[in-house]
Each structure stands twice: as C-alpha cells, then as structure tokens.
Amino acid sequence: MVKPKYNTWIRRKRIIIFFAISLIILLIAGLLAMKSIYFWLLGLLSLPFIYITTVLIITYYQFSSGGGGYQDKIHTTVASLLQHDHRQVLDVGTGSGALAIKIAQNNSHITVTGIDSWSKNWEYSKQQCEYNAELMGVSKQTKFQKASASKLPFTNNSFDAVVSVLTFHEVTSVQDKASLINETLRVLSPHGEFVFLDLFRDESIFGDFSTLISKLNASEIQAVPLEDCLKLPSILKSKHSLYYAVIIKGFK
Numbered sequence: 155m156v157k158p159k160y161n162t163w164i165r166r167k168r169i170i171i172f173f174a175i176s177l178i179i180l181l182i183a184g185l186l187a188m189k190s191i192y193f194w195l196l197g198l199l200s201l202p203f204i205y206i207t208t209v210l211i212i213t214y215y216q217f218s219s220g221g222g223g224y225q226d227k228i229h230t231t232v233a234s235l236l237q238h239d240h241r242q243v244l245d246v247g248t249g250s251g252a253l254a255i256k257i258a259q260n261n262s263h264i265t266v267t268g269i270d271s272w273s274k275n276w277e278y279s280k281q282q283c284e285y286n287a288e289l290m291g292v293s294k295q296t297k298f299q300k301a302s303a304s305k306l307p308f309t310n311n312s313f314d315a316v317v318s319v320l321t322f323h324e325v326t327s328v329q330d331k332a333s334l335i336n337e338t339l340r341v342l343s344p345h346g347e348f349v350f351l352d353l354f355r356d357e358s359i360f361g362d363f364s365t366l367i368s369k370l371n372a373s374e375i376q377a378v379p380l381e382d383c384l385k386l387p388s389i390l391k392s393k394h395s396l397y398y399a400v401i402i403k404g405f406k
C-alpha cells in the first residue's frame with residue numbers, strides 16, 4: 155500500500171551534516187597516531203557532534219511514522235481539540251499537509267486550506283501536500299497555497315476555524331509574535347475557533363507568556379501544555395525539542 159509522504163520536523167539534511175562532520179573529525183583523528191595530542195583533541199572535538207547526531211536520529215525516529223509516530227499523534231491531538239462542526243478551516247504552515255488532511259478526513263463537509271512558504275530550508279512542498287491529499291482521498295476538500303504567515307492572502311473573517319502547528323516560531327522575519335498570531339486571527343470569523351501548538355513558553359522567541367496571551371485578539375483563550383494532552387518520550391521533552399510546547403486554543 156502506498157503511504158503518504160509526511161516528512162518529520164527534523165530535517166534529514168541536518169542529520170547528514172552533523173553525521174558528516176563527526177565522521178570527518180574521526181577520520182582525521184584516525185589518521186594521526188594515538189600518541190599525538192591532536193588525536194585526543196580531535197576525539198574530544200567530535201564528541202558534541204556525535205551527541206547532536208545521536209539526539210537528532212532518536213528524535214527523528216520518535217517523530218516518524220515508522221518509529222514512535224509522535225508527529226501523527228500530535229496532529230491527532232490538535233485535530234481532536236477542534237470542537238465545532240466547521241466548514242472552512244485554515245492550517246498555517248501546513249508543511250506536508252498532514253494536519254490539514256487529517257482534519258479533512260474527520261469531516262467530509264470541511265474544506266481545509268493549507269498555506270506555507272515552502273522555502274528551500276524545509277523538505278516540504280505544495281506538490282507533496284497535493285499528492286498526500288490525493289492519496290488520502292481528500293483532494294476535493296483541500297487546497298494548498300504558497301503564502302507567508304506574516305501576511306495572509308485572505309480577507310478578514312474568511313475562515314471559521316484556524317489551526318497551526320510549530321510554525322509561528324519559524325517565522326523569523328516577524329519578531330513581534332503577538333502581531334504574527336493576530337494576523338492568523340484576523341482571517342478567523344468572529345466567534346471562530348483556533349487551536350495553535352507552538353513553543354509558546356520559550357521566552358527567547360515569544361517573550362513573556364502572559365503578555366503574549368493578553369495581546370491576542372481573542373475573546374476566550376485556554377493554554378494547555380502539550381504534556382497534559384499527550385504523554386511524550388523523554389527525548390521529546392528536552393529543551394531542544396518540545397519542552398516549551400503549549401497548545402493555545404479558544405474563540406475569537
């Protein structure tokens with residue numbers, strides 16, 4: 155059976171780079187005699203690279219569908235938090251379309267629009283989203299469009315629900331994260347529902363959490379740490395992974 159191609163949030167390019175650096179350092183060390191100080195220095199230098207490569211590989215495994223499947227479990231959690239019977243849903247930073255497709259599969263009356271900048275930095279594409287949607291039988295219910303989360307090409311109140319997973323922290327062009335999130339809330343209709351998952355507790359990216367929440371243009375907001383919704387393996391609870399992850403949900 156052909157499966158959809160949902161890449162993980164760990165870019166394979168990154169694993170290859172760290173693996174290659176570790177290997178090169180170890181190879182050079184291997185060419186030197188054990189008595190040489192450079193052998194030991196290079197050995198020491200390789201340790202952080204080997205450590206990062208190992209962490210990246212284990213994290214990749216936990217997120218992937220062939221491994222722990224946590225990326226899918228997280229999308230299922232977010233999709234299950236959407237309470238109402240919506241018609242028009244927007245997924246901001248849709249990646250390979252996994253969440254958009256899941257929401258469409260949950261309700262045949264829903265149309266889901268997925269937007270993404272699909273920059274070269276990532277291993278996702280619009281074609282991949284469309285291929286996955288076709289494969290999962292929801293191509294008529296989904297639309298994928300290249301756009302930036304910082305300036306959405308939709309008029310105010312266009313959607314009755316908006317979702318986003320781990321995208322806002324990636325939009326480095328906008329420092330004011332409240333205004334970035336409010337751009338997504340702008341296209342949500344009054345009383346429309348939103349569910350966002352991101353590293354909202356990371357103050358270096360989002361600033362003070364309470365200040366962030368107070369600046370959002372929503373009438374009702376609830377914050378739930380991801381850990382309260384889904385038990386995560388310890389590697390995904392680390393500060394380099396989902397330690398700061400919080401779901402904020404509510405109504406405009």
Ligand SMILES: C[S@@+](CC[C@H](N)C(=O)[O-])C[C@H]1O[C@@H](n2cnc3c(N)ncnc32)[C@H](O)[C@@H]1O
Binds near residue numbers: 163303318
């Ligand atoms: C960690 S991935 C998450 C992808 C997807 N939400 C998921 O859960 O699989 C971050 C996504 O943010 C997208 N992204 C980064 N900057 C963006 C921007 N300015 N506008 C829209 N999407 C952006 C990336 O292309 C990538 O797909």
